Amino acid sequence: MSAILQVSGLTKRFGGIVVADDITLGLLPGEVVGLIGPNGAGKTSLFNLITGVIKPDAGRIVMDGVRIDGLKLSERAKLGIARTWQHARSFRSLTVLDNLLLGARDYPGDSLLRTLLQPGISRRMDMEAEQRAMLLLERVRLAHKAHDLAAELSYGQQKLLGMARALMSEGACLLLDEPMAAVEGRTYAIMREVIEQEAHRGQAVCIVEHNVGFIRDLCSRGVFMAAGKVLADGPVEELMKMKDLTALYFGAAA
Ligand SMILES: Nc1ncnc2c1ncn2[C@@H]1O[C@H](COP(=O)(O)OP(=O)(O)O)[C@@H](O)[C@H]1O
Ligand SMILES: [Mg+2]
Numbered sequence: 647m648s649a650i651l652q653v654s655g656l657t658k659r660f661g662g663i664v665v666a667d668d669i670t671l672g673l674l675p676g677e678v679v680g681l682i683g684p685n686g687a688g689k690t691s692l693f694n695l696i697t698g699v700i701k702p703d704a705g706r707i708v709m710d711g712v713r714i715d716g717l718k719l720s721e722r723a724k725l726g727i728a729r730t731w732q733h734a735r736s737f738r739s740l741t742v743l744d745n746l747l748l749g750a751r752d753y754p755g756d757s758l759l760r761t762l763l764q765p766g767i768s769r770r771m772d773m774e775a776e777q778r779a780m781l782l783l784e785r786v787r788l789a790h791k792a793h794d795l796a797a798e799l800s801y802g803q804q805k806l807l808g809m810a811r812a813l814m815s816e817g818a819c820l821l822l823d824e825p826m827a828a829v830e831g832r833t834y835a836i837m838r839e840v841i842e843q844e845a846h847r848g849q850a851v852c853i854v855e856h857n858v859g860f861i862r863d864l865c866s867r868g869v870f871m872a873a874g875k876v877l878a879d880g881p882v883e884e885l886m887k888m889k890d891l892t893a894l895y896f897g898a899a900a
Contacts, residue, residue: 656705680865728817802833
């Protein structure tokens with residue numbers, strides 16, 4: 647099976663800090679990969695490089711056979727890269743539903759010209775996007791909050807909204823940056839269910855998560871990073887057995 651997303655030799659320095667040091671990583675359709683490692687390892691930076699928030703100094707990123715590392719953020723999103731943010735970024739003064747519509751891939755609101763020239767088509771696309779958004783809100787159990795302001799959501803609900811926003815673009819590659827952090831109980835279960843459903847549909851999912859139990863339960867593969875380097879890539883059980891990695895991880899996390 648060939649990778650949906652293939653990163654090779656990706657390197658990025660900020661002054662003296664190497665946040666990505668010759669990273670090579672492939673994500674296959676239908677797999678959930680756990681990206682683990684101590685704080686400051688470069689996990690979020692890797693997502694920023696893949697999505698186009700920051701530019702690499704060297705290396706290549708290929709999505710479905712297309713080289714994307716020179717493309718803009720929005721172009722990469724159109725090709726199917728979706729993400730959630732470590733620190734939830736919802737538009738607090740907009741409704742929950744409008745937060746999702748902003749994330750819609752072909753939402754006509756972003757093209758005034760198209761709206762003016764083709765009002766009928768735009769309205770139909772509006773309705774399609776809204777239907778898709780409502781279905782997603784049902785999946786993350788927020789449909790009853792659709793018309794509330796995002797500011798009124800609890801922390802866990804904000805995380806679920808972030809997840810639903812990422813799914814609006816229907817990307818084939820989902821990068822989830824600590825979606826479970828400080829989330830428990832029902833929210834945890836909903837998040838887990840959604841991630842499993844996406845993988846089952848063939849999306850490649852990469853998830854940054856510190857909860858080792860969760861990684862063990864959900865991820866078919868683990869990638870361990872420290873100081874911008876991928877130190878290990880393989881079955882989670884095998885990573886857990888690597889004494890030097892656990893010492894590095896728990897040593898640094900403590
Ligand atoms: N825009 C930036 N400018 C300078 N340094 C940065 C920037 N983004 C991240 N870093 C640094 O890169 C390192 C890796 O950070 P990050 O990718 O957030 O790690 P992680 O997500 O694994 O905790 C840290 O030392 C961080 O301070
Ligand atoms: Mg991070």
